[in-house]
Amino acid sequence: MSARGPALTERGAALEERGPGPVRVRLSVNGTEHTLDIEPRVSLLDALRERLDLTGAKKGCDQGTCGACTVWVDGRRVLACLTLAMTCEGREVTTVEGLAGEGELHEMQRAFIAEDAFQCGFCTPGQIMSAVALIEEGHAGNDAEIKEWMSGNICRCAAYPHIRAAIRAVRDRA
Amino acid sequence: MTTTTPSAIGQPLDRVDGRPKVTGHARYSAEIPVPDTAYAYVVGSRIAAGRVTDIDVSAARAEEGVLAVLTHRNLPRIAEQPPLIPSLAGTAAPGQTFFPMQDDTVHYAGQQIAVVIADTWERAQHAARLVRVSYAESTPVTTLDQGRDDTYVPEKIFGGWIPGRIERGDVAAGLAEADVLVDGTFTYAANNHNPIEPACTTAQWEGDELLLYDTTQGVNATQMTVSRLLGLPMSKIRVMGHYVGGSFGCKAMIHAHSALAAMAAREVGRPVKLVLTREQMFTSVGHREEQEQHLTMGATRDGRLTAIRHHKLSPTSHFDDWAEPSIGVSSEIYACPNYEGVYRLFRANTMTPTFMRAPGEASGMYALECSMDELAHELGMDPVELRLRNYTDVDAMSGRPWSSSGQRECYERGARRFGWAGRDPRPGTRREGNWLIGTGMAAACYPVAPPANPQRARARLYADGTAVVQAATPDFGTGVATVMTQVAAEGLGVSVDRCRFENGDTDLPNIAAAVGSAGAGMISAAVHAAATGLREQLIKRAVTDPRSPLHGADTVDVVVRDGVMIAGTATDAYTELLQRNFQPDAEASGQWSPPSGDVPYGMMTFGAQFAEVAVDAELGLVRVRRMTGAFAPGRVLNARTARSQLTGGMLWGLGQALLEANYMNPDTGRWVNSNLGEYLVAVNADAPDVDVELIEVEDSIVNPLGVKGVGEIGQVGAAAAIANAVHHATGRRVRKLPITIEDLL
Ligand code: FES
Ligand code: FES
Numbered sequence: 001m002s003a004r005g006p007a008l009t010e011r012g013a014a015l016e017e018r019g020p021g022p023v024r025v026r027l028s029v030n031g032t033e034h035t036l037d038i039e040p041r042v043s044l045l046d047a048l049r050e051r052l053d054l055t056g057a058k059k060g061c062d063q064g065t066c067g068a069c070t071v072w073v074d075g076r077r078v079l080a081c082l083t084l085a086m087t088c089e090g091r092e093v094t095t096v097e098g099l100a101g102e103g104e105l106h107e108m109q110r111a112f113i114a115e116d117a118f119q120c121g122f123c124t125p126g127q128i129m130s131a132v133a134l135i136e137e138g139h140a141g142n143d144a145e146i147k148e149w150m151s152g153n154i155c156r157c158a159a160y161p162h163i164r165a166a167i168r169a170v171r172d173r174a
Numbered sequence: 175m176t177t178t179t180p181s182a183i184g185q186p187l188d189r190v191d192g193r194p195k196v197t198g199h200a201r202y203s204a205e206i207p208v209p210d211t212a213y214a215y216v217v218g219s220r221i222a223a224g225r226v227t228d229i230d231v232s233a234a235r236a237e238e239g240v241l242a243v244l245t246h247r248n249l250p251r252i253a254e255q256p257p258l259i260p261s262l263a264g265t266a267a268p269g270q271t272f273f274p275m276q277d278d279t280v281h282y283a284g285q286q287i288a289v290v291i292a293d294t295w296e297r298a299q300h301a302a303r304l305v306r307v308s309y310a311e312s313t314p315v316t317t318l319d320q321g322r323d324d325t326y327v328p329e330k331i332f333g334g335w336i337p338g339r340i341e342r343g344d345v346a347a348g349l350a351e352a353d354v355l356v357d358g359t360f361t362y363a364a365n366n367h368n369p370i371e372p373a374c375t376t377a378q379w380e381g382d383e384l385l386l387y388d389t390t391q392g393v394n395a396t397q398m399t400v401s402r403l404l405g406l407p408m409s410k411i412r413v414m415g416h417y418v419g420g421s422f423g424c425k426a427m428i429h430a431h432s433a434l435a436a437m438a439a440r441e442v443g444r445p446v447k448l449v450l451t452r453e454q455m456f457t458s459v460g461h462r463e464e465q466e467q468h469l470t471m472g473a474t475r476d477g478r479l480t481a482i483r484h485h486k487l488s489p490t491s492h493f494d495d496w497a498e499p500s501i502g503v504s505s506e507i508y509a510c511p512n513y514e515g516v517y518r519l520f521r522a523n524t525m526t527p528t529f530m531r532a533p534g535e536a537s538g539m540y541a542l543e544c545s546m547d548e549l550a551h552e553l554g555m556d557p558v559e560l561r562l563r564n565y566t567d568v569d570a571m572s573g574r575p576w577s578s579s580g581q582r583e584c585y586e587r588g589a590r591r592f593g594w595a596g597r598d599p600r601p602g603t604r605r606e607g608n609w610l611i612g613t614g615m616a617a618a619c620y621p622v623a624p625p626a627n628p629q630r631a632r633a634r635l636y637a638d639g640t641a642v643v644q645a646a647t648p649d650f651g652t653g654v655a656t657v658m659t660q661v662a663a664e665g666l667g668v669s670v671d672r673c674r675f676e677n678g679d680t681d682l683p684n685i686a687a688a689v690g691s692a693g694a695g696m697i698s699a700a701v702h703a704a705a706t707g708l709r710e711q712l713i714k715r716a717v718t719d720p721r722s723p724l725h726g727a728d729t730v731d732v733v734v735r736d737g738v739m740i741a742g743t744a745t746d747a748y749t750e751l752l753q754r755n756f757q758p759d760a761e762a763s764g765q766w767s768p769p770s771g772d773v774p775y776g777m778m779t780f781g782a783q784f785a786e787v788a789v790d791a792e793l794g795l796v797r798v799r800r801m802t803g804a805f806a807p808g809r810v811l812n813a814r815t816a817r818s819q820l821t822g823g824m825l826w827g828l829g830q831a832l833l834e835a836n837y838m839n840p841d842t843g844r845w846v847n848s849n850l851g852e853y854l855v856a857v858n859a860d861a862p863d864v865d866v867e868l869i870e871v872e873d874s875i876v877n878p879l880g881v882k883g884v885g886e887i888g889q890v891g892a893a894a895a896i897a898n899a900v901h902h903a904t905g906r907r908v909r910k911l912p913i914t915i916e917d918l919l
Contacts, residue, residue, distance in 0.1 A: 039296055041296050041300075042294075042296055046295055046296070050294075053207055055202075055205035056198020056199070058202075058371070058419070059204075059372070060370040060372070060850075061452040061849070061850050062451065062452065063849055063850070064851075065452075066370055066452075096196075097199070099197075109197060112192075112196050113188050113189065116818050119420070119651035119652070119653070119818055119819065120371065120417075120418065120419045120420040120650055121191070121194075121195030121200055121417065122369070122419025122420055123370045123419075125198045147858045147861075148858075150858040150859075151857040152857075153857075154370060155370070156368055156369050156370045157651050158821065158822040158825035158829075159822065160857075160858045161821060161862075161864055162818065164863075
């Protein structure tokens with residue numbers, strides 16, 4: 001607890017100089033550096049979708065309740081709608097577009113197609129970003145674990161049994 | 175590709191749009207890059223009834239980047255309010271016959287009262303909070319208890335398609351002669367569709383021509399509705415929507431935001447993107463109404479129904495007589511001489527409710543099938559046996575034979591897969607530790623509703639042997655792009671990998687909105703007509719082409735495989751025929767006209783649902799451990815996508831049974847939990863594995879390929895099967911949805 005206070009204060013001074021008008025923000029997304037002039041209140045999700053034309057991360061609620069906006073920041077899954085873009089400076093942001101090389105598919109993407117783990121596809125980028133991280137986190141041991149750790153990603157088409165099948169397939173191949 | 179093509183239909187082909195969806199490259203309506211787009215943010219009314227007395231937009235207008243603020247004072251009047259007609263009719267299809275911001279009246283909370291347009295989303299959102307509104311508030315009426323003393327029986331509901339009262343025989347006499355009576359009142363919370371993609375329209379004007387990117391189940395429905403509202407010629411409106419992130423009915427009718435986006439774009443002279451927030455999705459696109467159903471049934475000792483009385487009470491808006499048709503199927507699927515169904519409505523401060531997955535059947539069958547379970551219990555008869563005893567091979571209301579059924583097979587095969595046989599019917603007898611275990615079942619059925627007018631598609635074959643097949647329909651997750659690729663490939667006689675289905679654009683041939691599970695049947699009919707028409711055209715060309723090896727052959731002797739026309743030993747490829755004749759391509763339109771007038775058949779899709787639940791004896795927690803559904807949806811175009819839709823439907827039934835509810839604050843007239851944190855939908859942890867059995871039945875009546883649809887029936891009966899399983903586990907008969915912990919403590 002005490003370690004966080006001073007750390008925040010130190011960064012607070014730097015932040016105060018920036019905003020509330022548009023400020024220059026450098027973002028590294030999928031290995032590419034971008035420079036944006038955005039207001040500090042711009043979320044990572046809106047920076048990606050509305051400024052960088054990376055629309056893979058979806059906006060399902062803008063409230064942190066659906067998981068459609070799941071991306072990785074420094075390899076950890078975060079909700080891009082609840083993350084301010086400028087707090088990601090100096091970090092690496094990965095979106096579904098950067099999961100595999102150009103023209104290639106990550107094995108989780110292949111598994112989602114093979115298991116028909118989506119219908120409308122709107123939750124799918126978020127599910128996939130969660131699913132890949134889940135295995136790396138070691139939270140895909142059994143179905144009960146997968147169910148629990150994937151429950152931050154709502155699929156209104158309710159492809160859940162197929163999403164679990166895709167995760168199992170990738171896990172068991174590893 | 176060496177395999178033959180005639181069996182493309184039915185194959186569990188991977189989704190043709192799988193790759194764009196898993197890579198994030200699929201562009202949904204809010205994601206089409208349109209240069210210079212401005213952002214619109216809607217302000218909704220805080221009160222549920224009354225008037226806007228003042229609206230001060232000066233602070234909002236003064237914010238940096240704000241381009242305009244529209245209110246009832248400066249929004250142009252609409253040209254005309256079209257009537258509410260379900261979009262399957264292929265006409266304009268507004269979600270309600272009230273268009274907001276035409277005067278100062280407020281009919282319901284969340285009603286649009288201002289639209290702020292700014293150069294960024296953040297600025298529009300912020301400025302919207304600065305709009306100061308003063309109201310003269312009157313007392314709202316929103317709940318059943320506030321409205322039940324002032325009701326009426328409408329002449330028609332559901333956009334004028336369904337009578338407010340139906341009857342046959344003499345229900346009082348039927349109940350009097352019954353040996354056993356079952357009587358119950360069922361209550362239902364309001365439900366919201368909540369597709370993960372919020373509704374969105376991006377509007378762009380080029381002079382007096384309008385281009386809309388819209389989240390809709392029917393681009394043509396958007397085009398016709400906006401045309402009437404704005405008084406704009408149809409030829410000047412183009413609507414596109416390739417990918418739609420789920421709908422479940424809330425994008426089946428065209429709600430006000432689509433036209434508002436166009437009006438906003440005209441006002442600011444720039445393209446405008448209007449996306450509803452998640453909270454606004456609860457007050458702007460319709461919902462499944464809160465309701466109460468009262469069902470009484472009588473039967474003889476040997477389990478034959480003598481009478482059913484099914485009444486429903488629900489709130490509707492001040493402008494439309496809407497109720498989802500919960501009563502229809504209870505009049506049809508069991509042999510029962512006496513029936514009475516009545517809708518009672520009251521005027522409430524709500525927007526007009528709308529279609530929501532299995533609109534009517536999902537709620538009506540809960541009352542019917544829980545009552546059947548109770549009757550089986552009273553009679554000491556197996557629930558499956560009771561249903562078989564009341565099986566009818568004619569529609570019990572019209573007396574017409576089913577065009578196809580499969581209902582018996584659904585019971586039998588579903589029961590077998592589930593392991594129903596040998597079930598101890600006594601409630602509360604199975605226990606595993608703290609968990610009480612129960613099983614339950616229910617019938618499922620959903621009417622087959624054909625469109626009202628001809629459906630069209632177009633097929634084009636290029637000289638290199640690849641084909642494009644087109645129809646206006648969007649794909650909102652049904653897999654229509656995939657299955658129509660299969661239908662087109664089979665009709666044309668080429669392999670599926672040579673065929674591309676293009677869709678989601680009003681510049682393509684007209685298709686009615688894909689609603690009511692009618693999409694697959696009507697679109698496949700049109701695509702089949704176009705593809706086979708083109709094949710016949712090419713065959714005719716070959717047999718009359720002196721340079722063709724098929725010259726002089728009888729067209730009926732020609733078959734096509736992998737793009738090669740074959741008559742006996744003679745062959746000619748499509749590619750050679752076209753290239754030889756310097757023809758870059760060949761094209762045909764196809765049209766399917768649904769049967770007009772009265773069809774002498776009852777048209778219904780059938781199924782059977784089975785569920786096993788565990789109920790914590792002390793905590794009242796309910797866990798659905800497994801579900802089996804057996805369905806007979808006519809011909810299955812793609813077993814994989816069909817299974818996925820049915821699985822999704824069954825899990826919707828789980829949500830309806832145990833989770834989904836929006837609650838009304840009766841004092842303020844505002845919904846209490848309009849967000850995905852508190853409006854509970856099934857998440858991964860709620861969803862058990864689901865077993866789907868497909869039973870194909872032949873049907874030559876419903877449409878050319880005999881497709882009855884799978885979008886809705888998965889949900890029908892699922893909530894009843896779960897509630898019946900809860901009864902079996904605990905002995906408690908809960909007649910309320912959702913069933914929550916308090917009901918079981
Ligand atoms: S959009 Fe971020 S959690 Fe829903
Ligand atoms: S695929 Fe539609 S919400 Fe998950």
